[in-house]
Amino acid sequence: MSYSDNQNLELISLIWLDNMADATQENREIQDKLRSIVNYLRTFDNCKQCEDYIRNIINDKYDKIILIVSGKLGQEIIEHIHHLKQVISIFVYCIDKNKNELWANKYKKVRSVIVQINDLFEQIDLDRKSEEQKLNQSIELLINKDEIIPLILQIDSSLIDKKYLLNICSKFYENNITELENIREFEHLYSSTNSLDWFFNETFLYRLLIKSLQIFNIEIIFLLRFFLQDINQQLIYCSTVYERVYHGQLMTIDQINLINQSINDKYIRFNSFIIANRNKEQVINSLLNSSNTNDLHRVLFDIDSNQIGKQYKEYIIFPITTYFRIISVNFEKQIWIVKIIVFNSNKSNENENKNKNPFQLAHLLRHIGQLDQSEKLFYLLLNQYPSMNSQCYDGLGRIAQDKGLYDISLNFYLKSLQTVSLKNRAHCLNNIGCAYDYLEQYEYALQYYSQALTLMKNDIYQAMCLSNMGITYAKNEQYQQALECFQHSLSIREKSLSDNHPDIGISHTNIGVVYSSIGQLDLALKHFNLALKSFSSNNSDINQAIVYQNMAKIFQEKNQFDQALQFYKNSENIFQLFRPVNHPNLVYIQQQINQLKQQN
CATH class of the missing domain: 1.25.40.10 (Tetratricopeptide repeat domain)
Incomplete structure (x- = not known):
């Protein structure tokens, strides 16, 4: 398998630039705490090396970076990397707040200048949750028939796959005590009947799935097929939703144009499970509260669930194999409204058996x-x-x-x-x-x-x-x-x-x-x-x-x-x-x- 130590299996990377980042026991303990918030942490004590690293990973449009900098090195590096789209937020962790605010406040991506370490932990955690929610919303659409995921769902999973996956996870999270505990819990307590709980608890399993579906990491998706299969199977036993439901997400204008061109002509599938809400106003408010960038636009999907949407606790979820027909696209009050109807759930699985090679x-x-x-x-x-x-x-x-x-x-x-x-x-x-x-x-x-x-x-x-x-x-x-x-x-x-x-x-x-x-x-x-x-x-x-x-x-x-x-x-x-x-x-x-x- 091509997994390596340099590969981030999650959506967000955390970089800490400080000439003392690895120099003291206190800072090494800070690193442990930071990894419990964002697992993928890289430390640098040199601006050039840090900048080169950031530039080397900016080709992946899904990798997003939260950057922690000291006052001196931060002032030196920020003007060179602030414009890069993958850098989503910057925190200045320093001793002299007033002095560093003089230059830091000129940069939009600098969220805060912080002197107390607990404040830094809290701010990064809030930022991570906000960005993960935004990134999870920006799932892509697949126009017309896409056979890959339906075929994966028809391939029997095995114990070998799970062990292989757990080995990868144990290596990736080797310095993250929280996720290592989750991995051990998964190993002993996971079953097909609690798969939806594992999905909505947003532990390592959820984050690996979301990232692998977004970047189409076929190795991880293949190893996670048992999880996809279990979720789809559990949804069968959930109560059916009959009314209209709503899903908000952020999309590029190219994606919106593609949808516009596909009205009544083609069908779409999202490259992840769609989580919807009965409360339209709540979804709209959530969209309006999300930052609208030049690249991403607010889109509200108005969904006729056609008795396919499923209720699980407070969530309404559609199987990953659900296909939708596009009915109309309109722009109203800063939001694109896309009306869709479930076309045929599990279309490609009809009359199909598992045991695919x-x-x-x-x-x-x-x-x-x-x-x-x-x-x-x-x-x-x-x-x-x-x-x-x-x-x-x-x-x-x-x-x-x-x-x-x-x-x-x-x-x-x-x-x-x-x-x-x-x-x-x-x-x-x-x-x-x-x-x-x-x-x-x-x-x-x-x-x-x-x-x-x-x-x-x-x-x-x-x-x-x-x-x-x-x-x-x-x-x-x-x-x-x-x-x-x-x-x-x-x-x-x-x-x-x-x-x-x-x-x-x-x-x-x-x-x-x-x-x-x-x-x-x-x-x-x-x-x-x-x-x-x-x-x-x-x-x-x-x-x-x-x-x-x-x-x-x-x-x-x-x-x-x-x-x-x-x-x-x-x-x-x-x-x-x-x-x-x-x-x-x-x-x-x-x-x-x-x-x-x-x-x-």
């Missing part, structure tokens, strides 16, 4: 372009399921291949081959062939493809392997052999698959590439257009990007530069969704776009 989740993340998250999950699975390491290495090899890291991809595939089952051996040999192909070692590629083909009993797998062999022949300029492989592959697929199946499109793409290479450009365009018809059901498919790229090359050869430029742009738009910015294909496309623009 965790590898399905890892492959789904890869398929939608979340390569880093997919990689993290495969490494987690590699640690937790040693008997499945062949599947993990296979997945890691695919991700490395998608990133254009072909040497690394080959190494993972070779590791996978060492323990792969006989049933999956042909598939693994085929992947090794692909890796050698990308490395331009075509003789090795063809050897592994041939081995794979002799083991394959399924026609569709044979078609895939023939297709890969054709690609290697084409790269090696053996066009007749390539065409024979592609045509054989297409004939197999046409017997087994529908006309709009993407594999049919892939075959036409490959045939088009060969015709393009031997100068039969019109025949190539014919097959590329047939390929696009097969891919038409998905307008953001990586296969489409490849077709657009090849069509652009043909139009370049025909000196039809405007069309070439348009097809390169179409290809670039899709590649940017699924590939890292330094991927060789994307770099090449962008070079061609720049070259064509210069010609115009």
